[in-house]
Amino acid sequence: MSETRNRQWRVARYPEADEPISSALFEWVERSVPEPTDDQFVVKTLYLAPGPALRGYLDVSHQQFLGNVPVGEVMRGRGIGVIVSSKNSDYTVGEYFVGSLGWQDYSLQQPRGKEFVFSTKKISSPLRPLSLELGILGQSGATAYFGMLEAGRIKAGDNVLVSAAAGGVGSAAGQIARIKGAAKVVGLAGSDKKCQWLINTLGFDRAINYKTADLNDQLAKEFPKGIDLFFDSVGGDILNTGLAHISLNARVAVCGFISTDYDPNADTGPINYRNLLYQRATMQGFIVFDYWERFAEAEQALRQWHSSGELIFCEDLSDGLENMPQAVEDLFAGNNSGVKICWVNNE
Amino acid sequence: MSETRNRQWRVARYPEADEPISSALFEWVERSVPEPTDDQFVVKTLYLAPGPALRGYLDVSHQQFLGNVPVGEVMRGRGIGVIVSSKNSDYTVGEYFVGSLGWQDYSLQQPRGKEFVFSTKKISSPLRPLSLELGILGQSGATAYFGMLEAGRIKAGDNVLVSAAAGGVGSAAGQIARIKGAAKVVGLAGSDKKCQWLINTLGFDRAINYKTADLNDQLAKEFPKGIDLFFDSVGGDILNTGLAHISLNARVAVCGFISTDYDPNADTGPINYRNLLYQRATMQGFIVFDYWERFAEAEQALRQWHSSGELIFCEDLSDGLENMPQAVEDLFAGNNSGVKICWVNNE
Numbered sequence: 001m002s003e004t005r006n007r008q009w010r011v012a013r014y015p016e017a018d019e020p021i022s023s024a025l026f027e028w029v030e031r032s033v034p035e036p037t038d039d040q041f042v043v044k045t046l047y048l049a050p051g052p053a054l055r056g057y058l059d060v061s062h063q064q065f066l067g068n069v070p071v072g073e074v075m076r077g078r079g080i081g082v083i084v085s086s087k088n089s090d091y092t093v094g095e096y097f098v099g100s101l102g103w104q105d106y107s108l109q110q111p112r113g114k115e116f117v118f119s120t121k122k123i124s125s126p127l128r129p130l131s132l133e134l135g136i137l138g139q140s141g142a143t144a145y146f147g148m149l150e151a152g153r154i155k156a157g158d159n160v161l162v163s164a165a166a167g168g169v170g171s172a173a174g175q176i177a178r179i180k181g182a183a184k185v186v187g188l189a190g191s192d193k194k195c196q197w198l199i200n201t202l203g204f205d206r207a208i209n210y211k212t213a214d215l216n217d218q219l220a221k222e223f224p225k226g227i228d229l230f231f232d233s234v235g236g237d238i239l240n241t242g243l244a245h246i247s248l249n250a251r252v253a254v255c256g257f258i259s260t261d262y263d264p265n266a267d268t269g270p271i272n273y274r275n276l277l278y279q280r281a282t283m284q285g286f287i288v289f290d291y292w293e294r295f296a297e298a299e300q301a302l303r304q305w306h307s308s309g310e311l312i313f314c315e316d317l318s319d320g321l322e323n324m325p326q327a328v329e330d331l332f333a334g335n336n337s338g339v340k341i342c343w344v345n346n347e
Numbered sequence: 348m349s350e351t352r353n354r355q356w357r358v359a360r361y362p363e364a365d366e367p368i369s370s371a372l373f374e375w376v377e378r379s380v381p382e383p384t385d386d387q388f389v390v391k392t393l394y395l396a397p398g399p400a401l402r403g404y405l406d407v408s409h410q411q412f413l414g415n416v417p418v419g420e421v422m423r424g425r426g427i428g429v430i431v432s433s434k435n436s437d438y439t440v441g442e443y444f445v446g447s448l449g450w451q452d453y454s455l456q457q458p459r460g461k462e463f464v465f466s467t468k469k470i471s472s473p474l475r476p477l478s479l480e481l482g483i484l485g486q487s488g489a490t491a492y493f494g495m496l497e498a499g500r501i502k503a504g505d506n507v508l509v510s511a512a513a514g515g516v517g518s519a520a521g522q523i524a525r526i527k528g529a530a531k532v533v534g535l536a537g538s539d540k541k542c543q544w545l546i547n548t549l550g551f552d553r554a555i556n557y558k559t560a561d562l563n564d565q566l567a568k569e570f571p572k573g574i575d576l577f578f579d580s581v582g583g584d585i586l587n588t589g590l591a592h593i594s595l596n597a598r599v600a601v602c603g604f605i606s607t608d609y610d611p612n613a614d615t616g617p618i619n620y621r622n623l624l625y626q627r628a629t630m631q632g633f634i635v636f637d638y639w640e641r642f643a644e645a646e647q648a649l650r651q652w653h654s655s656g657e658l659i660f661c662e663d664l665s666d667g668l669e670n671m672p673q674a675v676e677d678l679f680a681g682n683n684s685g686v687k688i689c690w691v692n693n694e
Contacts, residue, residue, distance in 0.1 A: 235621065254624050268615030274582065277601050277632030285624030 003044075006031045007321055009075045009103035014058050014068075018265075020332060021055060023325040026075060026103075034108040041086035041109050045101045045321075045344045048079035049134040050328045051168070052233075052258050075103040077324070080126075080133050082347055096123040098133050103324050105345060127303075129315075135339035136172050136313040137302050143255055143288040144172035145298040147231055148180065151253035151286040156181030158228040159247070161219070163187075163238050165207065166194040168339030169255065172302075173231045174204050175311050182229075186222050188215075188238065190334045197337055202312055210238065219245045226250065226279070234259045240270030252276075252283040258332075314338030321345075350391075353378045354668055356422045356450035361405050361415075365612075367679060368402060370672040373422060373450075381455040388433035388456050392448045392668075392691045395426035396481040397675045398515070399580075399605050422450040424671070427473075427480050429694055443470040445480050450671050452692060474650075476662075482686035483519050483660040484649050490602055490635040491519035492645040494578055495527065498600035498633040503528030505575040506594070508566070510534075510585050512554065513541040515686030516602065519649075520578045521551050522658050529576075533569050535562075535585065537681045544684055549659055557585065566592045573597065573626070581606045587617030599623075599630040605679075661685030668692075 009026040019025075036042050057069045057076050069076050079101040083093050088111065091097070099120030101107045109120075126133050135141065147169070148154045160177040164170040165187025177185045186206040187198040195207035208218045219227070219241065226247025232239050235257030246252065276283055291298070305311035316336035318327040321344045331340045356373040366372075383389050404416045404423050416423050426448040430440050435458065438444070446467030448454045456467075473480050482488065494516070495501045507524040511517040512534025524532045533553040534545040542554035555565045566574070566588065573594025579586050582604030593599065623630055638645070652658035663683035665674040668691045678687045 240616075257621050257624065267618050269587075269617045269620040271614050271616045273616040273620060273630075274604050275632075276630060277604065277634070280632050280634055280637055282629055282631040283620075283623060284629040285622075285627050287624070287627055290627055 003105070004033055006033045006104055006106045008105075009321070009324055011058065011069050011071050011073055011075055013071060014060055015055075017061075021058070021325060021328045025058065026325060028322070033106045036085055036087040036108065039088040039110065041088050041091040042084050043081035043097045043099075043101055043107050043109055044084045045079050045081045045105055045107065046347060047131045047134055048077045048101065048103065048321075048324065048342045048344055049131075049138070049140075049168075050077065050324060050331055050340050050342060051139070052256060052331065054328055055332070074107075075324075076100060077103045078134065078139065079344070080123075080130050081107070091122060096126045096130065096133070097121070098123060098138060103321065105321065127306075131315050131317070131339075131341045132306075132313060134341060135168055135315055136306060136311060137299060139288060140168035140339050141172050141302045141311075142291070142295055142298045143169045144176055144231075145302060146288060146291040146294070147253045147255050147286055148173055148176045148229075150291065151255075151284040152229045152231055152251050154180045154182065154229055156183075158182045159184045159186075159223055159225065160229045160231065161186050161188070161223070161227045161242055161245075162204075162231045163210075163234040163242070164256075164258065164334075165189050165198055165204065166337045167233070167334075168336075169233060170231070171198070171202055171314065171338055172311065174198070175202055175305075177229070177231075178203055179305055179310050184222070188234075194337055197314075201314070215241045216244065223247075229253065231255070233257075236266070236270075240272050243270055243272035243275045246275055246279050246281050248279050248281075250279055250281040252281065254283060254285045255287075315341045318342040350452070351380055353380045353451055353453045355452075356668070356671055358405065358416050358418050358420055358422055360418060361407060362402075364408075368405070368672060368675040372405065373672060375669070380453045383432055383434040383455065386435040386457065388435050388438040389431050390428040390444045390446075390448055390454050390456055391431045392426050392428045392452055392454065393694060394478045394481055395424045395448065395450065395668075395671065395689045395691055396478075396485070396487075396515075397424065397671060397678055397687050397689060398486070399603060399678065401675055402679070421454075422671075423447060424450045425481065425486065426691070427470075427477050428454070428692075438469060443473045443477065443480070444468075445470065445485060450668065452668065474653075478662050478664075478686075478688045479653075479660060481688060482515055482662055483653060483658060484646060486635060487515035487686050488519050488649045488658075489638070489642055489645045490516045491523055491578075492649060493635060493638040493641070494600045494602050494633055495520055495523045495576075497638065498602075498631040499576045499578055499598050501527045501529065501576055503530075505529045506531045506533075506570055506572065507576045507578065508533050508535070508570070508574045508589055508592075509551075509578045510557075510581040510589070511603075511605065511681075512536050512545055512551065513684045514580070514681075515683075516580060517578070518545070518549055518661065518685055519658065521545070522549055523652075524576070524578075525550055526652055526657050531569070535581075541684055544661075548661070562588045563591065570594075576600065578602070580604075583613070583617075587619050590617055590619035590622045593622055593626050593628050595626050595628075597626055597628040599628065601630060601632045602634075662688045665689040 162174040166189040198204040198207040233256035236259035509521040513536040545551040545554040580603035583606035
């Protein structure tokens with residue numbers, strides 16, 4: 001291993017209540033590349049995939065599956081890398097590895113702890129581009145898969161609404177609905193360009209620009225018989241408006257509340273929760289980690305759909321570890337189409 | 348049939364948005380007793396059971412399973428009576444009949460239509476008192492039964508919270524949870540007297556007077572590991588506070604929103620709906636009519652629990668058809684313990 005420099009973003013402080021994620025929260029440092037001992041190994045980061053959960057890692061007021069990252073530590077982040085040194089016979093130099101690599105060039109890995117168990121895997125023959133393993137074949141795809149099949153209980157003939165449809169999870173969720181025989185799949189997105197992409201590239205039946213359309217009118221028009229399955233990761237007004245149009249025995253699969261999750265001033269929920277009673281409907285929250293024992297099933301299905309061309313993957317690529325804070329800002333601003341990925345190093 | 352007078356409450360007008368139910372909304376008239384023709388029969392009303400759904404029958408802004416009662420018509424109401432004349436060979440004079448009798452002494456019945464199908468039955472050998480057939484063995488009991496077993500998916504060891512626990516449905520729901528092996532059953536009620544009754548008579552483990560207690564503190568104390576099953580018919584602040592204490596994979600069974608259902612100023616829901624995601628929980632609305640094909644199953648179970656003494660029935664008896672509007676006012680004021688029943692006629 002010729003490289004000795006390990007660039008890192010470390011957490012400098014937590015954001016104020018309404019402060020966006022930016023480089024002001026992090027410290028850029030250079031350390032030496034770690035050396036493995038015992039059963040450890042070292043992974044060189046190739047790509048990182050910043051997701052909405054990142055904000056939770058820095059928000060002490062917020063319940064988070066993996067907990068906050070302590071100030072002074074390397075920022076947590078999921079990525080794909082290649083093993084460059086190893087004292088563990090199960091992990092061989094040259095193998096690819098997906099897991100919690102952190103915002104850094106080189107991470108020391110040790111096979112223990114909940115984070116390792118839930119979200120890491122070794123890949124001998126990865127698909128190319130390697131970023132596929134982080135997106136539609138990774139956590140975004142698995143979230144869409146279990147959300148649609150389990151919380152959403154998708155069935156043929158369903159009329160389906162997907163919010164944040166141009167995002168990494170939503171774009172996969174809508175396509176899975178189509179693959180599973182939905183009668184109609186409508187996506188919500190924040191620009192006309194994204195809407196065209198959803199229809200023309202991903203095969204959504206319709207797409208609504210929620211920023212310019214009267215969403216209530218459009219949903220009434222697109223769903224005259226009501227929404228059978230609403231896959232939502234936005235919450236707030238979008239969830240409330242969607243709830244107004246659910247059908248009898250509808251399912252609302254909830255995988256996030258990006259609109260209000262980190263808003264300290266949010267103190268009310270959607271009044272149309274009452275429609276859950278009137279329509280005898282179910283709203284269920286889910287987190288992809290709950291299904292980790294079935295990840296292989298999801299991966300197999302996703303790989304097959306991808307290889308047959310039914311499931312199209314789109315990534316929104318940022319360039320360079322130094323741009324990670326900006327990549328997160330873009331993500332929260334809704335600037336991405338598909339899974340947000342940041343290139344860090346060549347192999 | 349010696350009686351010729353048929354006293355009736357007819358709908359005079361619909362209430363203003365925030366106007367309570369009172370006799371001002373109805374007209375008291377006396378008509379003659381109807382005569383059956385074709386396949387009709389006439390039922391003499393013995394008891395009526397006013398429930399929270401009544402308000403919906405008069406509220407044009409409100410989605411209602413059975414629709415509004417037109418102005419000028421006899422007010423809709425469920426009761427038990429005895430068949431006093433019949434032109435239908437399936438319905439014999441002297442048999443008892445549970446169904447939509449209306450707020451009147453005598454009703455003309457005809458075996459057709461959704462209302463008849465869903466909620467009527469002929470009883471040859473009723474339990475005594477006859478009001479049992481309206482309460483714990485009737486719609487209140489069936490609502491509690493299907494709510495606990497289906498939407499709530501009650502299982503042994505669950506920690507259960509029941510709101511409006513002193514009401515007809517809630518009092519049965521809490522007892523069914525106990526019978527099904529709940530580790531702990533806590534009821535919410537609006538007076539210390541009701542709380543004592545829940546514990547000492549019905550066998551709830553705990554009861555909280557939500558009007559005087561700090562509900563959030565009390566729930567934290569009673570549910571250190573969280574609420575596994577929350578059976579709610581109140582909505583609003585009670586639902587929101589309960590949602591703050593749900594456990595991982597909790598179920599929230601929703602059978603009403605009596606606190607906000609008829610409040611035209613209610614425009615927000617519970618902010619803690621976000622806990623459905625954090626706890627990967629399910630909130631499901633249900634309506635007892637959805638299970639009408641399984642009513643016999645519920646009735647059999649309820650009868651058995653009642654006869655073994657496991658399920659205690661308590662009714663809150665009003666006296667006289669003329670007092671029906673007052674009985675409804677009392678119901679909405681939360682003055683009743685157990686199922687609200689109004690005596691109308693002797694046999």
